[in-house]
Amino acid sequence: MVEYRSSLLDRTFGALADPTRRRILAQLAKGEECVTDLARPYAMSLAAVSKHLIVLEKAGLVKRRRDGRVHSMALEAKPMQEARAWIDRYRKFWEGNLDQFERYLDKLKTKETRRDDDEK
Amino acid sequence: MTMMKNEVQKPDDATLILKRMLNAPQELAFKAWTSPEHIQQWMQPEPGMVVPLANMDLRVGGKYRIQMKMPDGEYFTAVGVFKEVKAPERLVYTWDWEKDGSGAEFGEVEGKPSLITVEFLKRGERTEMVLTHSRFATVESRDSHAQGWGKIVESFATFVEKE
Numbered sequence: 715m716v717e718y719r720s721s722l723l724d725r726t727f728g729a730l731a732d733p734t735r736r737r738i739l740a741q742l743a744k745g746e747e748c749v750t751d752l753a754r755p756y757a758m759s760l761a762a763v764s765k766h767l768i769v770l771e772k773a774g775l776v777k778r779r780r781d782g783r784v785h786s787m788a789l790e791a792k793p794m795q796e797a798r799a800w801i802d803r804y805r806k807f808w809e810g811n812l813d814q815f816e817r818y819l820d821k822l823k824t825k826e827t828r829r830d831d832d833e834k
Numbered sequence: 835m836t837m838m839k840n841e842v843q844k845p846d847d848a849t850l851i852l853k854r855m856l857n858a859p860q861e862l863a864f865k866a867w868t869s870p871e872h873i874q875q876w877m878q879p880e881p882g883m884v885v886p887l888a889n890m891d892l893r894v895g896g897k898y899r900i901q902m903k904m905p906d907g908e909y910f911t912a913v914g915v916f917k918e919v920k921a922p923e924r925l926v927y928t929w930d931w932e933k934d935g936s937g938a939e940f941g942e943v944e945g946k947p948s949l950i951t952v953e954f955l956k957r958g959e960r961t962e963m964v965l966t967h968s969r970f971a972t973v974e975s976r977d978s979h980a981q982g983w984g985k986i987v988e989s990f991a992t993f994v995e996k997e
Contacts, residue, residue, distance in 0.1 A: 727969055797969075801849075801850050804948075808850070811876075811879045815866065816856060817876070820858070822866060823862060
């Protein structure tokens with residue numbers, strides 16, 4: 715749980731914190747698309763969409779492929795896997811802990827009820 | 835064999851949420867969660883792990899340190915600051931790891947804190963516990979990120995697994 719790559723994670727989560735970028739990613743989840751096609755559904759300039767794409771690129775969430783003047787974007791799965799791994803690691807950590815916590819509480823409760831006799 | 839009593843929620847905001855019904859009163863659950871002598875008894879994420887040291891300065895701005903030691907001698911030491919303390923129902927604190935963690939005093943941290951919220955909700959004689967562990971170190975940044983991008987995580991997860 716200690717060795718996750720936090721700066722990459724920060725970029726991943728940061729990049730995902732924007733609705734337009736999430737829509738772009740959702741669109742790319744269906745398959746590779748060229749930048750102009752990606753920009754079409756949004757009421758914004760190609761330049762604005764490009765900015766979002768650069769953020770996604772820096773976070774490693776998308777990959778750019780150049781074919782002459784046509785730039786195509788495709789999804790990169792690895793950062794998302796790492797974000798998920800972070801959650802999974804802590805799930806394991808806390809599940810183990812909560813099992814122990816619950817068992818301990820049972821013991822504690824039995825002790826206290828014995829001491830206070832009956833409280834009900 | 836123990837039954838899994840956690841209800842694990844699909845994170846809908848980049849957070850891990852665990853819920854569990856505890857067969858103990860709220861006050862007792864809160865006390866057991868926050869007192870060093872109790873923590874040393876139950877904190878054991880993995881079999882064989884022990885807690886040689888636990889310090890809790892349970893007040894807003896107060897620090898805590900929980901030193902966990904693996905059977906092979908490796909230390910995992912969690913440290914953080916309490917952001918909210920509302921006994922016996924709610925606790926918010928940061929969670930970071932020390933780089934080394936083997937010392938008796940606070941050591942150098944990794945510097946990437948996450949945020950934990952623990953709620954103990956009274957359910958008659960029992961207590962519902964909700965533990966939320968979030969990637970983001972402050973309530974504000976967590977909430978600003980809470981706009982449901984977890985759905986994206988899920989659809990990506992599916993995508994990733996297909997790969």
